[in-house]
Amino acid sequence: MITTPDTRMPLCKGVDIEEASIARLQRWLQDARFTATDLAECYLERTRRLNSVLKAVIELNPDALDIARARDAERGRGFIRGPLHGIPFLVKDNIATKDKMQTTAGSSMLIGAKVPEDAQVVKMLREAGAVLLGHANMSEWASMRATYYSEAYSSRGGQGRNPYNLAENPGGSSSGPAGAVASNMCAFSLGTETDSSVILPADRNGVVGIKPTVGLTSREGVIPESHNLDTVGVFGRTVSDATVVFEAICQPPRELVSQVVGQGALKNARFGMPWKRIWEKASWDSSAKTQYQALQALIGRIRAAGAEVINVEIPSAEEVVPIDGGWDWDYPSKIGHPEQSEFTVYLAGLIVNPNNIRSLEDITQYNIEHTDKEGGVPGTHPAWPTGQDSFDKSQASKGIEDETYKSALNYIHRKARDEGIDAALKYDGKPLDGLLVPVQADGGVAMQIAAQAGYPMITIPVDVENDGVPFGLAIIQTAFKDDKLIKYGAAIEAVVGGRPRPHFRNIHADNWNYVGVPPEEAGPTA
Template identity: 35%
Template structure:
């Protein structure tokens, strides 16, 4: 189900087909690629080669051609009917000499569990929230608007941020269907910020925002070949974002370059008195764009965590090549053993138990603030809605929701959460401190698996759990491809180390130039080198 677009937006789509992405500047000006970074787009805006209005029109056209039709990525749920007016206003500010910063006039997409006062519902992918038009900006959205960004629209996601069923299909929601991976349309875009990752990878906007509780930014970023950053919990406000657990939820950037992630994080980071977790954010945040350094790897001590080695030998080979690139830039690599299986197993079990216990009170509190048009006022109401709405359970059930309803109140839960957080921090801090490391690197996971609605996909492992449970930052940067499918490299660090991680990731990105644009094949076998091997006759 697609949200209905306004007549103005529909007209803009028709008009945009005749407009080049980068404008009507000098006769010899070269068109601006839809994959141009936010920094490149800002330069084009500054020298008059394009306008924000032209960028918005062209991206609306591209969404219509690649997302709604053509390969049908299903990455964008709705276009903001106010986007063109916002762009015109920002263009007028620029003409008057007022430029708010590196995001002025640049387009951003929001995962559809983040509220924005644009007349569109915030659905979390669920038909139960189809009428959730709150007329509120999430705190991070207000910061984006203050920075001059144009909210282009809302992205599809794994329904309820992938927390409805243990057998869910990543990237699927009843509202938007299945998000398809631009590097292989039959492959998963992972979740839950699948639409944000796929949209940025496919050049449907300059940048996007995702959210993560455990892996929901970093997994889709890695599997769609983009940069993803899960910040320290408490650096970015969660107010007016559909929750899972306050202990781990955060929003963060999903972009095509590390520099764009740094600019986006600089805009959204900061203290919000409505979110107590952000009390330290103003004191801890930095100008992350200014902190980038091409030479950051020189002399840096980097721990190498060969997590899940052997599960995907070709991913292992790409990772080894990435390690050579780090060495070539002067990094000192230190082999790590990593936490033992017993510790990781305990963290995994207790994480799910506590997230399930946290979920009902968190969601009930959120639903109580939604408009009267939303009939589901509690998790129990959502469960009842799903039982009567066949479109919700066509592919899988809601056993996590049902389990969350059955969890009894436990006065000891805060202590259990504190113990789990401490265990995860000790594991990650131990790796960092034992060898006096600047960061730990590991493969972000294997290449995206085939979407299988019958048996489920293949998951090859991820380093997301420790930073997720500890509340520490996690950056993934494209490191290469396996049969044309993206794989990423993760950079892990202690709390509030975003500036350092981004600098290291930037230095690697600039040295490796690993990312390439997608070619939207229907399946891996459509690539000539593989197709010839499939059928050599």
Template identity: 35%
Template structure:
């Protein structure tokens, strides 16, 4: 099959990780049906997990009441959004157990906190793990993902699974971000006919719409930060090796990672602290002790820091540039030294090498996952391709499986010299781009725009990259961390984010910068659930 053109891949890879648009009648009721986010007088749209803990400790409500609130809200709100594939039938029982534990001291910062997981993260029992594909409805993972075990150890309640771009958006190009055969098309909660971006679309939309206290997404290149930016929430793409990938349906062990998507930096810090850890099943995870990311939440963290601004990535998008200008003004007002117009060199050579490497890695890693997962499902990528052909009326209804076919056509494995050359080139160039600019300008971090305004969802032609702005590739390919924080709006409605990115294991610094920026700007607004823009 003809390979995907590298220029097209540069746009597509930024969204790796996905109709039924609401009727006017539904959207017109959004103001009254969907603005009620209060539980016993506490606004859950604004409350952090720390606020929730204090409320439960004081008996204002318990985890059962909190969990029931989110389950009820999902039933009312999610028909507009299609952000949740499945709720956990055992969620209320898990909340009951949490309430009993609380009476004896509880487990941690996430005790009793309902969490939605992206549906490529393994769970056992009644919750399926499908990656949005009908092919995995019969899969029965033998063990939960390590990060789910970590969440449970911290006391969290697993609320359900979030919709996603099917197979984390590594099946076809063009495709519509947020679409899966199992969950349908996820809609942007700010304007329902706009796209949610990236493959962790359901996680970001559910967080924005207050359908869970916190959510978990995954990223290969852009699939945490882009949907978080497009839905006006916070997303952390951690350093490769901080959070285990065992039990997460893979694209690439060289780039995949899971991370939090939340309404506040506080919540993201609390979740990241809980899910980090060394996992014998994931050799990339590294020791170094528990990192207390809540300790990084200092309102004056920007003071004295040197931050470079990667401005050229914004192109000529006026809304993005205006948001970036406002962000720079905030940095300066809070005592940061701003180094304007820094450039990350060598990125024009990364895209093609990254795509070449990902095709080989996807075939190898997905085949290994399928072979190790019990249940009735195709045993390898070739079987998935055949399944989709047999079920073309549903799986291939809107777009094809060109990326599947290109990956299947690769003949080398992970020891193939051509593959190794492509992977080494992509990773080394991305790391050099970040390391060199940080070193040359003595930076604590680089600031860049996360996204441009969300495009119209189009299931016929797929995602519209014609004016797309993204800064995800350098941290994604290097394996370095990034955090996106709400920063403004396109057309006063569609959310725009800014990203702080840095060198390996600089999460504490980035979280501190993101928190100080968030506290200074208070840029996030709740979703409007508009049917369309005028």
């Protein structure tokens, strides 16, 4: 008999904390409505009720309640570390934590491995007083091991689900962190992005996602994919929540919370709407009709709030974006990442490594030898019909930044930056306050351009599609203008009026969520 999980949010000492902001949770803690220990227990109970179907959390921290008690003791002595004191969070399973948990990028081959220290972003959040509840599930190896695979699946965590409709793709690779925040398993979470892995799951899970300028948050202690593109990002249920966390992990420190303002900030703001290959694609696509109409209606409300919204062009769009506006899933292999050398550096730093995984060659060999669970051979596991073909390509390149690699990197930077976002932001001799773009209705193109540029992006939940899956509006800016994204993201959020809550459709779904280009012959599956 299938048991339907209890989707009600447990009360915290009689207080309904569902959808509560970090600021409100902090006020309740200060007013002694409950303690940090009570709050952690409430979120842990929520996880116990839902995670059997959502698979958003890969491992709970056995020390979480001890950490919460320590924060309570500090509060009792009058010592408050800041706005995150006692606030529970999760991190993606490729962000290292030196404790009793594993850091495995979702792969069973790293179970038992021990890292030498916390990732820098984790260290900073611990110092800020936040309470680490555990590791969140993810697309194994951050979606980079194959060209066709089941998004949000990992051999350790299983098939992650979308809390709005469990039969639909939750987006990847930071699916677990986004889904956990969306379903109120934690107050906030950290994810990572190389190419859309923060923005897409944020959008499809109805939460705010901030993907910072590359280099603004530390990647130290994060299992790498590309040092040219990787960044640690933040998930929150509101812009304010995501911002207070982002401020805590920025290096060097930046004052960002003061940028969270109301819709009055839209008066006299100037935004661009990149048309060719982006909004154009959204207007053509009949499957995106609901999104396009809702987003255009929101643009009208943004104008009514006093902003100017102008159609602009990304000069390189017709050159770098296919005519169908589709997302190029083979992009990572074309510029030669993940780089074997980076894997080697990270893996060499492990102080315990039971399976002696030291290089990309070791990873691919392990997957082949354990293909029933890890799908190293094409057609032997349903999650990976093409096996590990992206790893194979990367291994063949030897992770060498040769002239071909450097030429490709220079090309995408030039097309995404000088002839892309930066050009579009210069309109009529004055810089625009941001580029407004759909996240999903254009096939993911805008996200990819921002990722290639290494530029910041924020997405704001707007509504849900006919299938119940959320979608939103995003803003893109140039490098290190993250503060502008926060200012105008908060203003647009105020116009929207709040995010839709999850409704857990198809709660017993057991399908795979394939993405990429299907192989002509997938072969037998396990």
